[in-house]
Each structure stands twice: as C-alpha cells, then as structure tokens.
Amino acid sequence: MLTDYKMLEIAKKYIKLNEEEINIELIIVEQLTIIKPYGNIYSYGPKDPKYRLAGNGPFLVKNDTGIVIPFGTAMDVDYYIKGYEDGTWKPASYGVWDPNHN
Template sequence: MLTDNKMLEIANKYVSQIGQEINIELIVFSETKKSYGNVYGYIAKDSRKHRLAGNGPFLVKNDAGIVIQFGTSDDVEYYLDGYEDGTWEPSTNGVWDPDHN
C-alpha cells in the first residue's frame, strides 16, 4: 500500500509531465481519499493567464501507483461510482504508469 505522500508524489509527477507537454506550469489542487487510492485535480499555476480544457480528475491507485484519468463530461462521482461497481473502465490512453513514463 502506498502512503498518501507517495501518491501525491506520483500525482505531481503525472501533472508535471502534462505541463511539460503543453508548456504550462500545473499544480495539483485537491485530494479525495478512497480505500483504493486518492483522487486529484489540477489547474494551471497561473489560472488568470491560462485556462485549461480536458483537465479531468484522476485516481492514483494505492496498490501500484497507476494513474487512472477520469473524463470531464460528468462529475467525478459518476466515474468513481462506475469504477467501484465495475461498469466504467478507462481507455488504454487513460492509464499512466509512473514506472514506465
């Protein structure tokens, strides 16, 4: 089981990679704890200058540190409910492994 600090470290690494790809400094801004991991969101550090689209919340799984990107068309509870009951699965490009990126 990963600690909250380790999951936050992974979240920051994930968001940093996205920021490098779009050339905008991003920050993790929230955390919701679940039994299977923590859910985070992110925004541009200078949100007055940069508006983001497609920056949905994501889950860092506490068993292996895998990141699961949720969508933006519904609220996070929709994705969490589906994830928990097995009715929603991420697309292959919605999974990020910090050990292989």
C-alpha cells in the same frame, strides 16, 4: 500500499508530464483530494489563473500499484468514482499511466 505522500509525488509527476506538453505550470489542488480505500483522486489546474484548461479532469492514483487512471470531464467526478467502483466505467487503455514503466 503506497502512502498518501508517495501517491501525491506520483500525482505531481503525472501533471508534470502534462505541463511539459502544454507549456503551462500546473498545480494539484490538494484541498479537492478525495481519499478512497483503493487510492487518492486528485484535481489539478493552472498555477496562473489567467490560463483556462480543457480536458484536465481528476485522476486516480491507485495505492497498490501507483498507476494513474484519468477520469473524464464530461460528467461530475462522482459519476466516474461510482462507475469505477461498481465496474461499469472502464478507463481508456491509452490514458492509463504507469509511473513504474516511464
């Protein structure tokens, strides 16, 4: 099992990849972190509030593997959490990021 510290480090690496693509500094909004038995769900946004982002939905860092699973933005985060937990929502395979293979 990964510690909260290690999962946060993975989350920061993940948003760093996004940051490099869009050339806007991003931050994890730590007070919005949702802790679940299977991992932590992080939210992020631009460090500078003058920027607005689209498509920056929350994401899960699994505590058994470190794999990052982005949730969508069309629905509230609770929709994705419920769907993930009951198996009715599946992430797109192209969106899953494995920090162990990058």
